[in-house]
Amino acid sequence: MDRREFAIKVGSPAAFVVAMFALWELVCRALAVPITVLPAPSDVFAALWQYRAPIAANAVVTLWTTLAGFLIATVFGLALGIAVGWHRALYAGVYPVLVGFNSIPKVAVVPVLILWFGIGEVPAVLTAFLISFFPIVVNVATGLATTEPELEDVLRALGASKLDVMRKVGIPRSLPYFFGSLKVAITLAFVGAVVSETVGANRGIGKLMLDAQAAFQVPIVFAGLLVLAVLGIALYAVTAGIEARFTRWAFRGQAAH
Amino acid sequence: MAANASSASPTLVRLEGVSMVYGRGAGAVRAIEDVSLTIARGEFIAVVGPSGCGKSSLMKLISGLHPPAAGRLEVEGEPVRGPIKSVGMAFQNSNLLPWRTALENVLLPLEIVEPHRSRMRRERARYRERAQRLLESVGLAGFTDKYPWELSGGMQQRTSICRALVHEPEILMLDEPFGALDAFTREELWCALRDLQAERGVTVMLVTHDLREAVFLADTVYVMSSRPGRIVMRCEVGLPRPRDLEVTYTPQFQEIVHELRRRIGLRQH
Numbered sequence: 026m027d028r029r030e031f032a033i034k035v036g037s038p039a040a041f042v043v044a045m046f047a048l049w050e051l052v053c054r055a056l057a058v059p060i061t062v063l064p065a066p067s068d069v070f071a072a073l074w075q076y077r078a079p080i081a082a083n084a085v086v087t088l089w090t091t092l093a094g095f096l097i098a099t100v101f102g103l104a105l106g107i108a109v110g111w112h113r114a115l116y117a118g119v120y121p122v123l124v125g126f127n128s129i130p131k132v133a134v135v136p137v138l139i140l141w142f143g144i145g146e147v148p149a150v151l152t153a154f155l156i157s158f159f160p161i162v163v164n165v166a167t168g169l170a171t172t173e174p175e176l177e178d179v180l181r182a183l184g185a186s187k188l189d190v191m192r193k194v195g196i197p198r199s200l201p202y203f204f205g206s207l208k209v210a211i212t213l214a215f216v217g218a219v220v221s222e223t224v225g226a227n228r229g230i231g232k233l234m235l236d237a238q239a240a241f242q243v244p245i246v247f248a249g250l251l252v253l254a255v256l257g258i259a260l261y262a263v264t265a266g267i268e269a270r271f272t273r274w275a276f277r278g279q280a281a282h
Numbered sequence: 283m284a285a286n287a288s289s290a291s292p293t294l295v296r297l298e299g300v301s302m303v304y305g306r307g308a309g310a311v312r313a314i315e316d317v318s319l320t321i322a323r324g325e326f327i328a329v330v331g332p333s334g335c336g337k338s339s340l341m342k343l344i345s346g347l348h349p350p351a352a353g354r355l356e357v358e359g360e361p362v363r364g365p366i367k368s369v370g371m372a373f374q375n376s377n378l379l380p381w382r383t384a385l386e387n388v389l390l391p392l393e394i395v396e397p398h399r400s401r402m403r404r405e406r407a408r409y410r411e412r413a414q415r416l417l418e419s420v421g422l423a424g425f426t427d428k429y430p431w432e433l434s435g436g437m438q439q440r441t442s443i444c445r446a447l448v449h450e451p452e453i454l455m456l457d458e459p460f461g462a463l464d465a466f467t468r469e470e471l472w473c474a475l476r477d478l479q480a481e482r483g484v485t486v487m488l489v490t491h492d493l494r495e496a497v498f499l500a501d502t503v504y505v506m507s508s509r510p511g512r513i514v515m516r517c518e519v520g521l522p523r524p525r526d527l528e529v530t531y532t533p534q535f536q537e538i539v540h541e542l543r544r545r546i547g548l549r550q551h
Contacts, residue, residue: 176377182345183449184367185394193390197381273431274381 064244069251072244079233080245084252086228087218090146091260094153095214101159102210106165110199111191116166125260127159131217135224149221149229157210157219164206168199201275204268211260219253229255294452294485295321295344295357300353301510302336302343311511313339316353319504319513321453321487326479328488328496328503332546336511337489341455344487345369358452367395369453370446374461376438378430384441385426388413391449398449416444417444420474436467440474447478454479454486460495469527472498480524493539493546497521498530502537505545515545 046066052058053065060068073080109116131152140147172195180190224233228247237245302314312503313336321327331339342348343355346365355362370391380385392398392409402409416425420440430438438458447455459467476499479486490496496503497519505515519538521529529535 173375173377175373175375176379178345178347179343179371179373179377179446180390180394182347182365182367182369182371183391183394184365184396189394193393194379197379200381272381274431 028265030243053269058219059086060244064247068244069247071250072242073251076245076248080230080248080252083228083230086146087215087222087230087253088256090149090221091153091211091215091218092231093150094155094218095157095211097150098158098161098210098214099155099207101154102161102206103165105158106162106199107169107191107202108198109162109257110166110169110195111187116170123159123162131156132220132224135221138221142170144225144227146226146228148224149218149226150222153214153217156220157214160206160213161203164202168202169195172198201268201272204264204272207264208261208268211264212257215253215257215260293320294323294325294357295319296354296356297344298354298384300343300350300355301341302348303351304348314343314510315468315510317511317513319516321485323452324483324485326486326488326499326501328490328500329506330493330503330542330546331506331511332508333491335506335508337506338457339511340506341371341457341487341489344453345371345455368451368453369455369545370440370449371455371457372439372446373456374457374458376430376435376442378438378441378445378514380430382424383427383429384417384433384437385410385413387430387441388417388444388448392444395449396440413444413448416448417441420444420478431459434467435463436471439463440472443475443478447484450482450484450540452485454484455489456486457489458491459488460492461490467493468495473527475499476525493542494530494535497535497538498525498527503542505542515542517542 037225050066053063058065064072105119109159129245135148135152138151140152142148169191172190176194177190180194185193218229219231222229223235226232228251234246234249237243294426297320298318300314300317301312304311304313317340319327319414329340331337339348343350344357346357346362346364349363357366357507358366374503378384379390389409393402398409399516414426417423417440422437422440422444425433425437430441433441442532443454443459446456459475460471463471472495475486478484478485479499484487488496498521503519504516505517506512507514517538520539521535
């Protein structure tokens with residue numbers, strides 16, 4: 026990275042974030058906004074520091090439920106995506122069901138999960154899973170379904186089985202779709218876990234915020250939001266990094282290798 | 283190995299009154315009707331005709347990817363019932379896998395066709411060497427470890443042809459392989475293909491709409507009519523081999539091209 030590029034890629038977002046917090050602080054002070062309505066960033070950071078131990082403990086819970094749900098979604102989504110992309114009949118049969126299922130707001134499913142599994146981490150993991158597997162399935166299936174027919178002819182003329190075509194072409198070809206969907210899925214899984222925590226849980230950032238809200242500890246609520254934003258960015262960045270590493274060939278236009 | 287086909291060469295492909303249909307019932311489209319032709323071992327044939335005349339369908343038919351609706355189709359004296367393995371194919375779009383280097387792309391058929399498939403693991407080095415030599419023979423020395431997007435259109439097409447040849451198929455099927463290239467690159471690739479064929483004596487079926495290309499490269503040119511495709515003319519190109527690009531400017535060459543053009547034109551009106 027040369028200087029100019031560094032200024033754009035690192036300097037620009039950093040300056041923007043600082044400016045945003047500064048503006049927020051300024052507005053709160055100038056208009057004397059009550060702390061119970063909108064705490065200034067200084068109050069939020071103070072709360073963040075003061076309650077760092079419980080916040081960290083709850084963040085860990087949210088993080089692992091998110092990751093557990095995401096992991097299940099990845100394995101399940103990949104398997105179902107390959108199955109659906111393999112057979113046209115399966116695709117036709119499963120797709121409407123998937124769309125229907127995906128249309129149900131997952132927050133409406135949480136009470137059912139709590140009914141089945143009780144208050145705890147299991148509903149959060151399952152919500153994270155349920156909300157995030159759909160984009161993985163759809164993307165993997167699309168990647169497989171859009172294999173060039175001519176390329177398939179080349180391989181079939183060589184006597185390749187359906188499995189060969191999948192292994193040599195279909196699956197490598199759908200990897201960019203798969204990794205692209207992971208970026209979407211991790212964000213959704215995070216949303217799912219937090220939603221579930223705010224509906225009913227013992228631990229987690231969502232639960233912490235709910236308790237703080239009930240006690241009018243508004244700076245802690247905002248500290249929770251801040252932690253969620255940072256975690257969300259970190260999770261996204263990690264999956265985006267994995268994507269760039271494994272599917273470099275798909276980004277040939279943008280990056281030197 | 284001499285590439286010239288003589289009438290004494292054994293027949294490799296025989297079609298007798300073959301028709302081909304896409305789809306079923308009322309929506310069925312007749313792509314090819316009553317086509318009879320033979321391809322001798324080592325012969326270079328070209329099929330020309332207006333677009334949509336079923337040239338590519340003919341290729342699918344012979345390679346066994348699509349069954350005939352009527353007639354007899356034999357390759358090496360055996361009726362064709364499914365994909366025949368002794369075929370290599372290349373298309374207008376090079377269809378290289380972007381996650382593989384040129385060399386790895388050329389190796390792809392060897393990972394699928396027996397007996398190479400089972401030997402691949404043990405003899406990978408030897409196969410790589412073979413692919414390397416093949417790529418060098420079409421002027422791609424020094425580009426074998428490049429990814430497809432790092433190659434020019436002409437280089438991609440050379441790689442694609444190498445991929446079609448690496449498992450030493452009986453028949454090389456080319457579907458407008460140079461259609462997307464500029465005129466100069468195209469002529470360069472004609473020569474590359476001419477040399478490859480002369481060196482290996484492989485049987486080639488070239489589908490093209492470029493009459494000069496067909497006459498320059500082929501021993502026999504077939505003209506097809508528009509849908510449903512029938513063969514309206516068979517023309518033996520008597521030009522001596524090896525042919526130089528200069529030959530394309532001779533009156534004899536022009537004469538053949540004109541004759542072919544007339545037959546295509548007549549059928550369209």
